[in-house]
Amino acid sequence: MNFCSHCGARVTLRVPPGDHLPRYICDACGVIHYQNPRLVVGCVPEAPDGQILVCKRAIEPRRGYWTIPAGFMENGETLQQAAARESQEEALVDVEIGTLLSVVHVTSAHQVHVFFRARLRRPDFGAGPESLDVKLVTPDEIPWEDIAFPSTSFTLRRYLEDRAAGLERHHFTEFSFRR
Amino acid sequence: MNFCSHCGARVTLRVPPGDHLPRYICDACGVIHYQNPRLVVGCVPEAPDGQILVCKRAIEPRRGYWTIPAGFMENGETLQQAAARESQEEALVDVEIGTLLSVVHVTSAHQVHVFFRARLRRPDFGAGPESLDVKLVTPDEIPWEDIAFPSTSFTLRRYLEDRAAGLERHHFTEFSFRR
Numbered sequence: 001m002n003f004c005s006h007c008g009a010r011v012t013l014r015v016p017p018g019d020h021l022p023r024y025i026c027d028a029c030g031v032i033h034y035q036n037p038r039l040v041v042g043c044v045p046e047a048p049d050g051q052i053l054v055c056k057r058a059i060e061p062r063r064g065y066w067t068i069p070a071g072f073m074e075n076g077e078t079l080q081q082a083a084a085r086e087s088q089e090e091a092l093v094d095v096e097i098g099t100l101l102s103v104v105h106v107t108s109a110h111q112v113h114v115f116f117r118a119r120l121r122r123p124d125f126g127a128g129p130e131s132l133d134v135k136l137v138t139p140d141e142i143p144w145e146d147i148a149f150p151s152t153s154f155t156l157r158r159y160l161e162d163r164a165a166g167l168e169r170h171h172f173t174e175f176s177f178r179r
Numbered sequence: 180m181n182f183c184s185h186c187g188a189r190v191t192l193r194v195p196p197g198d199h200l201p202r203y204i205c206d207a208c209g210v211i212h213y214q215n216p217r218l219v220v221g222c223v224p225e226a227p228d229g230q231i232l233v234c235k236r237a238i239e240p241r242r243g244y245w246t247i248p249a250g251f252m253e254n255g256e257t258l259q260q261a262a263a264r265e266s267q268e269e270a271l272v273d274v275e276i277g278t279l280l281s282v283v284h285v286t287s288a289h290q291v292h293v294f295f296r297a298r299l300r301r302p303d304f305g306a307g308p309e310s311l312d313v314k315l316v317t318p319d320e321i322p323w324e325d326i327a328f329p330s331t332s333f334t335l336r337r338y339l340e341d342r343a344a345g346l347e348r349h350h351f352t353e354f355s356f357r358r
Contacts, residue, residue: 001184001185002184002185002186002187003182003183003184003185003186003187004182004184005180005181005182005183005184005190005203005212006180006181006182007181007182008181008182008187008189010187011184018308021253024184033184034251035254036217036218036251036252036253036254037218037252037253037254038215039215039216039218039291072213072215073215073216073291074200074215074216075214075215075216075286075289076286076287076289077284077286078284078286078351078353079282079284079291079351080351100279100282100349103258103279105256105257107254107255107256107257108255110254110255112218112252112258129197170279170349172257172258172259174257
């Protein structure tokens with residue numbers, strides 16, 4: 001951030017009075033520009049036969065690697081609505097969002113990833129504009145070596161463990177790394 | 180948003196190619212400025228005798244009304260760390276963060292509120308700079324008529340219900356209103 005998005009003047013980075021962290025401050029109009037973590041929301045869509053839907057990314061980062069439907073949450077929607085919308089956009093599927101599955105703090109990227117269990121309402125699926133390929137896989141067929149993100153691997157492993165145990169738990173973890 | 184925070188040029192609000200929502204776009208440098216929901220994180224701190232810690236707000240919005248420790252999540256921290264930090268700042272307490280309690284979508288404010296159960300590690304507490312008063316209350320003493328936010332009331336009610344039932348569930352809800 002170099003300029004004030006409100007008035008267009010240059011901003012400076014310093015700790016405001018009474019605060020404890022540096023912020024981008026506009027001395028021209030007085031606005032303090034706070035920067036906060038963004039929510040990335042997705043789900044593990046399961047077919048009636050137990051297969052799981054995975055998507056091959058058509059966009060960077062990690063183009064060509066496999067993931068599950070997920071993306072940035074938009075203003076005005078719930079976490080569940082975001083997860084369903086991303087599933088529709090990336091895999092052209094209609095999902096029923098279930099219980100909370102995982103919360104992954106990607107602290108170095110200033111992101112919080114939230115995943116839910118989900119069920120396919122209809123058997124139809126296909127590759128949306130952000131996917132090169134979409135397919136249903138059994139647990140043995142999950143391409144673990146080619147999964148796009150650590151939060152995806154973590155979420156899929158917890159999903160399978162819980163399913164094998166007959167439980168619907170939720171799991172917190174943190175990944176911190178430089179990209 | 181009027182100006183590009185990257186280059187200082189005026190931005191325009193329109194739907195980018197391949198997108199489905201209007202975004203602030205800078206035609207000078209090409210940056211698209213996405214706007215996403217912010218996370219507000221807090222907890223219900225419980226004393227060993229079962230009393231609950233509440234804070235009277237010293238700042239707007241809702242100055243003079245009662246709440247539980249909560250505030251905007253910062254970059255680089257986990258949800259649990261944010262809830263503990265806010266408790267320290269607002270009520271000068273050292274808390275052990277417990278299980279997930281509530282997720283409140285305040286869609287009209289572009290916020291997601293997340294609350295945890297918590298325990299006071301030490302009996303000390305006091306009013307931080309953002310609080311006029313901090314006190315421990317029994318369930319009967321909770322000032323329901325003077326609670327600052329609907330997400331606070333929702334969270335406290337679910338907390339007490341679950342405690343009475345001997346359960347540690349988590350609860351989703353949505354509040355949408357114009358301020």
